[in-house]
Amino acid sequence: MKRAFLYLLLSIVATTSIFASGLTRKEYIQKYQSLAVQEMLRTGIPASITLAQGLLESGNGNSLLATKGNNHFGIKCHDWSGPSMKMDDDRRNECFRKYDHAYDSYKDHSEFLTTRSRYAFLFKYDSDDYKGWAHGLKKAGYATDPSYAHRLIKIIEEEGLHRLDQKGKGDNLIIEEPEDPYLADIDSDLEIDPFGARLEIANGIHYILTKKGDTFYSIEKNLGVTRKKLLRYNDLPKNYILQVNQRLYLHNKRGRAARGYNFHRAKEGENLYGIAQEYGVKLKKVCKFNGVKKDYRVVVGERIWLRKRR
Template sequence: MKRLFLLVSLLVLSKFSAQTWATEDQYIQKFAKYAVEEMEKYKIPASITLAQGLLETGGGQSRLAQEGKNHFGIKCKEDWTGKTMKHTDDAPNECFRVYDDPRQSYEDHSLFLSTRKYYANLFNLDMKDYKAWAHGLKKAGYATNPRYASILISKIEKYRLYEFDETNSKEALYAVLKMYPDLKDDRTFMAQLQPEKYTKKAKEAVTVEVPYKQTSYAQQQKRVEKIKTKAEILNSILIKSHPNDGLKYIIIPEDTNVQFIAKKFKISESKLIKWNELDNDMLKKNEIVFLESKNSDGNTATYKAEYGEDMHDIAQKFGIKLNKLYAKNRMDEGQKPSAGQLIYLIDKKPRN
């Protein structure tokens, strides 16, 4: 009897473990159809779109994907009028687009590639040549990582994403099922293939966007902060490492003053004011404050100023001394950049 019980238990566990997918497998199962739909509309290989989504979101686990439904790390730019969120990428508190649904993010990614002149040559490539597309994206400046093309190709080949380049939107879910045959035991997934076999209630459940079970750290923090006092929030400030050479900085979580920060981190008020080029001792929520002297150069060559930003905002965002930033751009102290203006963060190379 005990042996029979053990055998049944092992069979149950085996069936359960077969459906416990890694995050990247879950991502493919959930979003492959979107990539195929975009391929049909914009002639971008589904394998490329899906591999970029996997890479950008860490298999759907990134903060941008979970909170902003932003799967491709697209920043606000001057033409974006939708919702936004702040996120640290090349610099702290950069502006990123927020979507109501991941499908919108996939559509916007397609528009981003198909409407910008830098990527025009990609659309002369064979749509089924994912290697040429991967190298073409890197050559066009889509990413700064020198291994970007090889990383995309590796993901495409690891998960056989090239198979989605051979299908269409009506058959995309069948292609997923072929890739993951154990999904036949998933009633929610199967209902998408043959909804007539399920009740009306089950059909409605299928149309609901099912979030990942894992709650993000940011979401947990929001719940906790609702019951925290202002003093508790200020006392919980953590020192961060800036992308520009690891400079130490913090982001002010609530309005406060220089005296509080100086006392908390045991740094003189005069140094904080000097390092951050402050003109008063009041610090606003979400303001960036450096705990050491900033650098003379940025960690990226150029940046396009956003609407409403001044040079101090940009200096803080990229960890550059304000006077150096003015000098690099041949601007007078106090002069403001216009929206979309190209700001140099590293000295331009002299002409020969």
């Protein structure tokens, strides 16, 4: 009994020490906001949501799971074959993923949400709709806490994290950079994806323009999107060979064009597929709006509808 009491006392002291000397909420934001923004530009997951989840799940980066395993999002092993660690959660001695760097945790969080079907509906929300994403995560069963969505929203609004969601949309990042340079040094040996600077946005969807030397394999390796998904996202056949200077969307196109783009006036040399790609709209939707089939030949000057005609 005495030994058990002593062990409990030492655990409390150790935990208190860790949290007392750990990061504050603002320090965590300053240290990891660039990773959240990078993942938003890569996948479309709002930076505010990613960062709020990191804050909440890791206790501002001070939990044992984060400090010992670089796991900032409480992701359990599931089909994981990498390093792991055991901790009590819903049940005793559960298996959690363990990473070499915090960056790996952020990328795996994105992979977790983008590859599981139960989260697919979330990507119908805009990347700045943090409330929709927060309630959607709870609906999809990311956490068992009934107040999970409200806790995320509270963090986002208290810290102004929604401003991060405007990064890449023409607005500057408003949250101040840290004064302590150590906090800005996120895994100094981290290599930033070479594709990062090439990301573009159309209709709220991220894409790259392919260059000479790009392959489906290199894109998957650097951006985490499989060939199968790239083909599906871009309305391409299974045997398609990648072309140079091709617009390649990294997640699902939308069912209609952005507001203000009701139709496109066809130009010389254009086709239905190219128009759909230009505006980030699913080809089958463009066909439906115009009452035509995929192989329809557009006429110069013709209106190609990008939204449902009123």
